[in-house]
Amino acid sequence: MVNFQCQRLPSELMQSNRIKPRFQPPPHWQADLFQSNPIFADLQQLFQPSQCRDWPTPDWLNQQRTDTSYEFVANALLERDGRYYEDYIYASQKIPTRAENWHDYFGGLIWCLFPRTKALLNQLHIQEIERAGHSPRTPLRNKITLLDECGVLIAYTPIQRSLVQQLQQHQWVDVFWQQRALWWQQIRPVVFGHAIYEMATQPFIGLTAKCWFIEVPDEFFKAPLKAAYTFLDDKLQQQIAKPKTLLNNEQLTPLPLLGVPGWYQDNQQSDFYHNSDYFRPKRNKG
Numbered sequence: 001m002v003n004f005q006c007q008r009l010p011s012e013l014m015q016s017n018r019i020k021p022r023f024q025p026p027p028h029w030q031a032d033l034f035q036s037n038p039i040f041a042d043l044q045q046l047f048q049p050s051q052c053r054d055w056p057t058p059d060w061l062n063q064q065r066t067d068t069s070y071e072f073v074a075n076a077l078l079e080r081d082g083r084y085y086e087d088y089i090y091a092s093q094k095i096p097t098r099a100e101n102w103h104d105y106f107g108g109l110i111w112c113l114f115p116r117t118k119a120l121l122n123q124l125h126i127q128e129i130e131r132a133g134h135s136p137r138t139p140l141r142n143k144i145t146l147l148d149e150c151g152v153l154i155a156y157t158p159i160q161r162s163l164v165q166q167l168q169q170h171q172w173v174d175v176f177w178q179q180r181a182l183w184w185q186q187i188r189p190v191v192f193g194h195a196i197y198e199m200a201t202q203p204f205i206g207l208t209a210k211c212w213f214i215e216v217p218d219e220f221f222k223a224p225l226k227a228a229y230t231f232l233d234d235k236l237q238q239q240i241a242k243p244k245t246l247l248n249n250e251q252l253t254p255l256p257l258l259g260v261p262g263w264y265q266d267n268q269q270s271d272f273y274h275n276s277d278y279f280r281p282k283r284n285k286g
Helices: 038-047 058-064 076-081 085-092 102-113 115-132 139-150 158-168 172-178 194-200 218-222 225-240 243-247 270-274
Strands: 071-074 094-097 151-156 187-191 208-215 253-256
Touching: 038 102, 038 187, 038 194, 038 225, 058 071, 058 102, 071 076, 076 085, 076 094, 085 094, 085 115, 094 102, 102 115, 102 194, 115 139, 115 225, 139 151, 139 194, 139 208, 139 243, 151 158, 151 225, 158 172, 158 187, 158 208, 158 253, 172 270, 187 194, 187 225, 208 225, 225 243
Parallel strands: 071 094, 151 208
Antiparallel strands: 151 187, 208 253
């Protein structure tokens, strides 16, 4: 069970004489997060987690499924079994879930929202393990994990291909500020990486996701939310069924998450985007 840190701290916090702090989510269940933080708006609309008075259990997660081919179970079953996390899921169709754990809670919700894609990612892990062993991890497995932990899907209409190129070229002011009105109308982020949700429980300047771009029809932005997620699950599963797509450098490019319009209070001012430690220009090769 890998817990990637999808973050990039400002340069002044990465001096050689400083230890990079490890992110710590809230120690207790905080239902109010889902109503106060707009990053969680989709989860709140689809699952109503703010109504949970205490940590959701595997049984609660099982009640949220539409695909019953897998089952959430207590992590103790994995500990007793002794197999590697991905091996256990593939063989048993059971997803070990640690109690009172933000990372596994959000991981469970992503399984509920993207069952086809998550099952395929698990299958690709197993294929790579059978080919190359558990260690060292192959480049493809690293990419799978990066998407799985840190990915944010960028759904965009064909006419907004230029915005995708601006994101890939790190033209942050142009895409986040000057083209602000197009967000949520013709281009939309959807969190896929459960580590991103975990770190959004306590957002910090430096929180950086990885973009995965999916072209969608105009009707996508008028569809009910659940239908939109089902569409993205199908599209993403089709894309990564071709493993070379995961190794394409035009995918999984950086996304300073708090720059997304509507996702962070401070980004309502243009000066917010002038922090080059966070909104970094693209590096020149060579």
